[in-house]
Amino acid sequence: MDRKVSWIRRKDLHVLTTGNLLYTTDVRFRMLHLAGSPYWTLEVASPTLDDAGVYECQVSTQPKIYQRFYLNIIVPKAEITGTQQLFMKAGSNINITCLVTGAVRGTLIKWYHILSRPRNGVSVIELNIGDRGGVQLVTDKNRGSSWLLVSNASWKDAGNYTCAPEYSQPASITVHILNEETPAAMQHDLQPSSEGRKSILPLYHLTAIFSMLNIISIFLLEGRTWTLISQSELMRTLVCLTCLLSCLIWNSWSTCIPRLWNSVEEISISLIDLLC
Known part of the structure; x- marks a missing residue:
């Protein structure tokens, strides 16, 4: 059998x-x-x-x-050394290195340039067979590495660069081409404005305001009988403190100084009327 x-x-x-x-x-x-x-x-x-x-x-x-x-299935993958964002000045050279792990020897490695433009849409260019001058590709199939060099880069060379080995997970990097004015503009956007720095409220200012609110709340908790006039003065005091606090939070301290003196005068008169 x-x-x-x-x-x-x-x-x-x-x-x-x-x-x-x-x-x-x-x-x-x-x-x-x-x-x-x-x-x-x-x-x-x-x-x-x-x-x-x-x-x-x-x-x-x-x-x-x-x-x-x-x-056990080992999926080969590509990795581009460095960061995923590359900022280069116009006229400089773009240098990108791709390493492939887990692939068999002799694996074919292709490079793609993906460029997106509002009017022209998305274009995909295979750099291995592209006709763009100044592009050099050096690939070591035995070691699984590939090196891309783009000379004298212009705005047309910006976009996504993808290293795509055969039967492997690709890796990508985004290249930004900067002119002479772009770095200064980027730096200006990253720095906080002087007005924004002034608008940070010191802790002791908040402490003083909340202390005054706390004094008023103590009188309320004691159950003291308020006349109609006292209630009116109390409401005016609370409104002044609230306006002052809002001014300090959303504006700079110097902007609130005129309002501060007016508020102090209003609060002082109101508290004297309440306590006497």
Whole structure:
């Protein structure tokens, strides 16, 4: 009686092959076996991450014998050294280095320049075959590295540069071309304005205001009977303090000085009327 060898994918218990027969519609799987040979090899062409897992080689004996194998899929990936944003002056040279890990020797590495313009839309240029002068590509397929040099860069050279090795995860970098005025404008946008720095309210100013509010709240908690006039003075005091606090929070301290003197006069009169 002939003993049949089957290959089973354990994660879904799918019988892939039995003998030389294939029981899957996935054409990437096939059985490699020579007549009279004791070796039954399951081949998976162009494996993906979904193919990772346990596969079982099973022989139809009684009892059955089997051997399990774990298939680990390593996805090669590209990595561009440095940061993901590159700021260059017009006329300078763009130098980008791409390193590929996990790929087999001789892997083809392609470079793409993706440029987006409001009027022209998105254009993709393969630099390996592009006709743009001043572009140099040096690739070491054995070490899995590639070096891109763009000489005398202009605004047309700005955009996304992608290093795309074959059957690997690509890597990208965004290049910005700056003229003489752009750095100063960028620096101005990053620095806070002088008015913004003045608007920071010192802690002791807030402490004084909240202390005055606290004094008024103490009188309220004592349950003192207020006349209609006292209630009116109290409301005026609270309104003055609220306006002063809002001014200090949203404006600079110097802007609030005129309001401060008016508020102090109003608050003093109100507190004297309340306490006397």
